[in-house]
Every structure is written in C-alpha cells, then in structure tokens.
Amino acid sequence: MTDWLSPEEWMAVRLSLKVALVAMAASLVPGIAIAYLLERGRFWGRQALDVLVHLPLVLPPVVVGYALLLGFGRRGPIGAILAEQFGIVFAFRWTGAALACAIMGFPLLVRAIRLSLEMVDRKLEDAAGTLGAHSVWIFLTVTLPLILPGIIAGMVLSFAKAMGEFGATITFVSNIPGETQTLPTAIYTFTQVPGGEGGALRLTLVSVLISVAALWVSEWMARRVRRRFLA
Amino acid sequence: MILDIDVTRRQGNFILDARFQSDGRLTALFGPSGSGKTTLVNIIGGLLRADAGRVLVNGRTLVDTQKGIFVPIHRRRIGYVFQEARLFPHLNVRQNLLFGRWFTPRHERKASFDAIVDMLGIGALLSRWPATLSGGERQRAAIGRALLADPHLLLMDEPLASLDEDRKAEIYPYIERLRDEANVPMVLVSHSVPEIARLATSIVVLDNGRVTASGPASEIVRHTRLFPHTGPGEAGALVETRVLRHEDAYGLTILQAAAGPLTVSRMNLPTGAPVRVRLRARDIMLSLGPPEGTSALNVLPGIITAIEAVDAASMDVALDCGGDAIVANVTRKSVERLGLKVGREVQAIVKSVAFDREALGSVQAVNI
Numbered sequence: 141m142t143d144w145l146s147p148e149e150w151m152a153v154r155l156s157l158k159v160a161l162v163a164m165a166a167s168l169v170p171g172i173a174i175a176y177l178l179e180r181g182r183f184w185g186r187q188a189l190d191v192l193v194h195l196p197l198v199l200p201p202v203v204v205g206y207a208l209l210l211g212f213g214r215r216g217p218i219g220a221i222l223a224e225q226f227g228i229v230f231a232f233r234w235t236g237a238a239l240a241c242a243i244m245g246f247p248l249l250v251r252a253i254r255l256s257l258e259m260v261d262r263k264l265e266d267a268a269g270t271l272g273a274h275s276v277w278i279f280l281t282v283t284l285p286l287i288l289p290g291i292i293a294g295m296v297l298s299f300a301k302a303m304g305e306f307g308a309t310i311t312f313v314s315n316i317p318g319e320t321q322t323l324p325t326a327i328y329t330f331t332q333v334p335g336g337e338g339g340a341l342r343l344t345l346v347s348v349l350i351s352v353a354a355l356w357v358s359e360w361m362a363r364r365v366r367r368r369f370l371a
Numbered sequence: 372m373i374l375d376i377d378v379t380r381r382q383g384n385f386i387l388d389a390r391f392q393s394d395g396r397l398t399a400l401f402g403p404s405g406s407g408k409t410t411l412v413n414i415i416g417g418l419l420r421a422d423a424g425r426v427l428v429n430g431r432t433l434v435d436t437q438k439g440i441f442v443p444i445h446r447r448r449i450g451y452v453f454q455e456a457r458l459f460p461h462l463n464v465r466q467n468l469l470f471g472r473w474f475t476p477r478h479e480r481k482a483s484f485d486a487i488v489d490m491l492g493i494g495a496l497l498s499r500w501p502a503t504l505s506g507g508e509r510q511r512a513a514i515g516r517a518l519l520a521d522p523h524l525l526l527m528d529e530p531l532a533s534l535d536e537d538r539k540a541e542i543y544p545y546i547e548r549l550r551d552e553a554n555v556p557m558v559l560v561s562h563s564v565p566e567i568a569r570l571a572t573s574i575v576v577l578d579n580g581r582v583t584a585s586g587p588a589s590e591i592v593r594h595t596r597l598f599p600h601t602g603p604g605e606a607g608a609l610v611e612t613r614v615l616r617h618e619d620a621y622g623l624t625i626l627q628a629a630a631g632p633l634t635v636s637r638m639n640l641p642t643g644a645p646v647r648v649r650l651r652a653r654d655i656m657l658s659l660g661p662p663e664g665t666s667a668l669n670v671l672p673g674i675i676t677a678i679e680a681v682d683a684a685s686m687d688v689a690l691d692c693g694g695d696a697i698v699a700n701v702t703r704k705s706v707e708r709l710g711l712k713v714g715r716e717v718q719a720i721v722k723s724v725a726f727d728r729e730a731l732g733s734v735q736a737v738n739i
Contacts, residue, residue, distance in 0.1 A: 270450065270451035270517070271517070272475060273445055273474050282459060
C-alpha cells in the first residue's frame with residue numbers, strides 16, 4: 141500500500157485523517173451542548189449564538205480562515221493568550237488545521253443534532269422524571285440515546301467537511317507538507333506543478349475511498365440504532 | 372388520608388379550583404373532556420404547578436404555595452401511567468421496567484420484579500422492544516414500570532383511552548388485581564362511567580374545573596344528578612349476568628342475573644359467558660304489580676331500600692332485586708301517587724339494557 145502512494149502523498153492522507161478525526165471528536169461535546177442550548181434554552185442572546193454558529197456555513201471559507209488567523213494567530217488576541225499561558229499554538233500547525241475544520245463543520249454537526257433533538261418526544265423525558273430521574277440523568281439515559289442517530293449523522297457530516305476543507309485551512313495554516321498539507325491542499329499542489337497529475341489522481345481516489353467508507357460506517361451505525369428502536 | 376388536595380390553577384380562560392380528600396384504594400377523577408382532570412393529575416404528579424394551594428399524599432406535603440414548598444417531580448415518588456404508555460423506545464421491556472429502580476433509594480426497593488411481571492402477565496415480553504408491542508401490552512408494561520419504582524401513589528391518566536374495546540377488556544382485570552392486591556393507592560382519570568363503575572372505590576366528579584361530588588364509588592355512581600354531562604342517563608346499577616340461552620327464532624339472548632332473567636338482542640357470545648350490564652336509572656319504570664299487556668320483556672321484582680330526591684321533579688329509588696342493587700329514576704309525582712316507601716315490593720320494568728361487556732368504555736344500549 142505504501143509503495144502505491146509516495147511518502148508525501150501518504151503523509152497527506154494520514155494528516156488529513158488525523159485532522160478530520162480530531163476536528164470531529166473535539167467538536168462533538170460542544171456540538172451537543174450548543175445544539176441543546178439552541179433547541180431547549182431560553183436565554184438572552186440565543187438568536188445571536190444561533191447566527192454565530194451558522195456563520196461558517198454562509199461565509200466564504202477564506203474569510204473564516206482569515207478571521208481565525210486574526211484571532212488565533214501568534215499575535216491575535218486569543219492566539220497570544222493561548223500561546224503564552226498554555227503553550228498552545230494553532231497558526232501554521234496541524235492543530236490549526238483541525239481547528240479550522242472543526243469550525244467549518246460545526247454548523248453541520250449542530251444542525252443535525254438539533255434536528256434530532258427537536259424530534260425527541262418531551263413526554264418521554266417527563267415520564268423519566270416521574271420514575272425518579274433527575275434532569276441530568278434524564279439527558280444521559282433518555283435524551284442522549286434518542287438523539288444518537290442525529291449525533292452519528294452530524295459526526296459524519298463534520299468528518300466529511302473536515303476531509304474536504306480547503307479555503308479556511310489554507311488561509312489559516314497554509315500548505316506545509318507534513319504539518320498542514322491535507323488531502324485537498326495536497327491535490328491542489330499537485331495540480332499546480334508539472335507532472336503532478338498522477339499524484340492528484342491517486343489522492344482523489346483515496347479521497348473517494350475514505351468518503352465512501354465514512355458513509356458506509358455511518359449507515360451501518362444508524363441501522364444498528366434504528367433496529368433497536370423499531371425492531 | 373391518601374389524598375388531600377386543594378389547588379387552583381389558571382390556564383387562559385379555564386380555572387381549575389379543586390378541593391377534595393380521598394382515602395380510596397382507587398380514586399377515579401371523573402368528568403367530561405375539558406373538566407380539568409388531566410390538569411389536576413399533572414399538578415399531583417408535579418408536571419404542572421398550581422398557582423395556589425396544597426397537595427398532600429399520604430400526609431406528605433408535596434405542594435404548599437403558602438409555605439413555598441414544591442417537591443420536584445423526580446422526588447415525589449408518584450408513579451404515572453400515561454395515556455400513550457410512553458415506554459422508552461431505546462430500551463427493551465425489561466430495561467423499561469427496571470428504569471425507575473435505578474433512582475429508587477435502596478431501602479425503598481420493595482416491589483418484587485417477578486411478582487409484578489407475573490401479575491401483569493408480561494413475562495413473555497421482557498426481551499421485546501416497545502415498538503413491537505400491542506397497545507394493551509404497552510400499557511401493561513407501562514403500569515409495571517411505574518410500580519417497580521415503588522411509588523407512594525400511582526396516577527393513571529386515561530390509560531385505556533387509546534385502546535379498542537377488546538384491548539380494554541384485556542387490561543381491566545390487571546387494574547382490578549392491582550387495586551385489590553398491590554399496596555399502592557391509585558388515581559384513575561376517566562370520562563367513562565362504565566370504567567369507573569367497574570374499577571373505582573372512590574369517585575371525584577369534576578365539572579368545569581370544580582369538584583361537584585366526591586365519595587365512595589357505589590354512592591356516586593347511583594346518583595343521576597352527578598352526571599350532568601354524560602347525561603344523568605348514564606348513571607345506574609351494575610349487574611353481573613351470564614348468557615343463559617339464545618332464542619335464535621326471535622334474534623334474542625336471555626341473560627341470567629341474580630335479579631332474574633334479562634332479554635336482550637342476540638349476542639355473539641357462548642352460553643355461560645359473563646356479561647356485565649348496566650341498568651340505567653332512567654331506563655327503569657316502577658310498577659306496584661306485575662305489569663300486564665305491555666311489550667316489556669324485562670320485569671324484575673324487588674324491594675325498595677332507599678328513596679332520595681335528585682331535583683325538584685325526580686327521585687332515585689333504590690331496589691334490592693334478589694341481591695342485585697338497582698336504581699330507578701322516577702318522578703316525585705309517581706313516588707307519591709304509587710305510595711312508594713322503603714320496604715315496599717315493586718316490579719322494575721327495564722326499558723333498555725346497556726352493555727359494558729367486560730365493562731367497556733363505550734356503551735351500546737338495546738331497547739327490548
């Protein structure tokens with residue numbers, strides 16, 4: 141398998157998977173929390189939060205990337221604090237690519253979870269209350285299992301978005317082989333150099349394979365969940 | 372006192388202002404749609420808040436707006452069987468049944484899983500998913516789930532309303548066993564006279580957000596004046612009978628009651644099958660001697676045990692007919708004209724017989 145892809149290509153594939161998985165995993169808990177807040181919360185500024193979460197969906201990715209650079213760059217207000225206090229640096233690092241991908245995929249994740257939250261029968265939660273369950277337990281034992289299909293769908297969307305993210309990534313963390321060069325930016329690079337068609341084609345195939353596999357896994361998981369509900 | 376309720380709550384134009392006490396093993400909250408029954412049980416269960424008032428269950432204060440007490444829903448230890456069962460779809464029947472147990476304090480876990488599963492006849496369903504259960508099976512599982520949380524009180528909000536007649540007939544015996552065997556007092560919301568007539572030990576009648584009557588079931592069901600909406604016509608005596616024989620030539624079935632034989636339209640039931648009929652007070656005429664030259668086939672001899680006024684014009688006359696208690700609703704004028712008194716022998720002419728086959732929700736009347 142390794143001789144099929146050149147070392148640089150292989151690196152881009154591995155990096156892309158790492159970036160996408162980290163982006164997906166890191167946004168999961170905040171995604172569920174924000175979806176819950178937006179769907180169930182009644183607080184001042186809910187609309188504003190809603191808009192903020194959805195911004196990456198409508199803004200040009202380059203704008204999101206540039207905004208990240210301004211905010212999370214070494215001299216950016218957030219980036220400087222993170223670098224000084226915690227030693228966390230995003231700019232021109234793979235972690236930055238993951239951050240960009242997470243933010244770009246976040247609205248998709250939140251939307252999917254929110255949709256399934258909307259479908260949850262609140263009466264079931266009341267029923268759990270009459271059986272003695274406190275609201276935290278109700279969420280963990282009733283609400284969360286019921287929105288599992290939505291969470292899975294959201295994770296797949298977030299993962300797929302991360303695998304394909306280009307504009308925000310290249311603007312925020314550039315296109316450094318081995319550090320921030322993901323599949324899409326690698327393909328882009330191959331298309332820019334003479335004789336790069338082979339590499340571009342191979343990486344495109346890998347891209348398709350990963351996407352199909354992700355869809356297949358999510359279908360399989362969703363079917364397992366559905367079978368439990370409707371068996 | 373099992374229940375001591377005094378609450379008000381305003382919902383738009385509707386005002387619930389209910390005050391009653393009950394010590395019954397099964398207290399029925401009875402009234403027409405929109406009378407506030409569900410609002411009232413939701414206040415008892417903690418799903419809704421009362422604007423003012425108090426709720427005491429077994430002497431424990433759950434709500435007292437003056438003292439600022441509001442015990443949250445999950446600390447009330449009140450089981451709730453909803454109209455739509457509300458089983459958790461992601462858990463199988465066994466997991467549903469055991470859900471409440473996780474949250475029950477260890478020293479309060481008294482209900483025996485096996486005994487309850489056995490009583491409700493759901494042993495064969497334990498590994499099934501709620502989506503595969505029939506409506507009746509779901510309700511039984513929901514009752515079991517509520518009981519296994521060891522509740523101090525069990526609320527049932529029209530648990531049978533979404534079921535067809537046959538499914539209802541399937542559940543009634545279980546609720547009866549619960550009432551007679553389990554040590555959990557129950558509150559049943561119902562708008563069906565046959566249902567409460569069969570199940571309740573105490574009845575609270577609600578009308579337009581107010582309690583119009585409360586007391587022992589046998590007292591309340593007989594009183595025609597307490598059922599202004601279902602029509603006083605629905606009040607009456609419950610009589611257990613068996614199919615004696617069929618008269619196919621006439622398309623009739625003869626039922627045997629303690630009071631005597633009752634002729635009704637041909638029923639599709641085998642000989643010996645139990646049939647519970649309701650003899651509505653409105654449908655009974657009284658005669659001093661055996662009536663002659665009438666078309667009525669159902670005439671039951673009896674002795675007057677009580678006479679009481681319903682309103683200015685009509686009176687309820689209670690009879691003992693061979694052990695069956697029957698009530699006739701007649702005019703005050705007739706009572707005076709016939710000289711009806713307690714202890715007097717009379718003939719009850721039954722104009723029509725209502726079937727609550729196995730005590731069913733809807734009632735079909737047959738005029739013979």
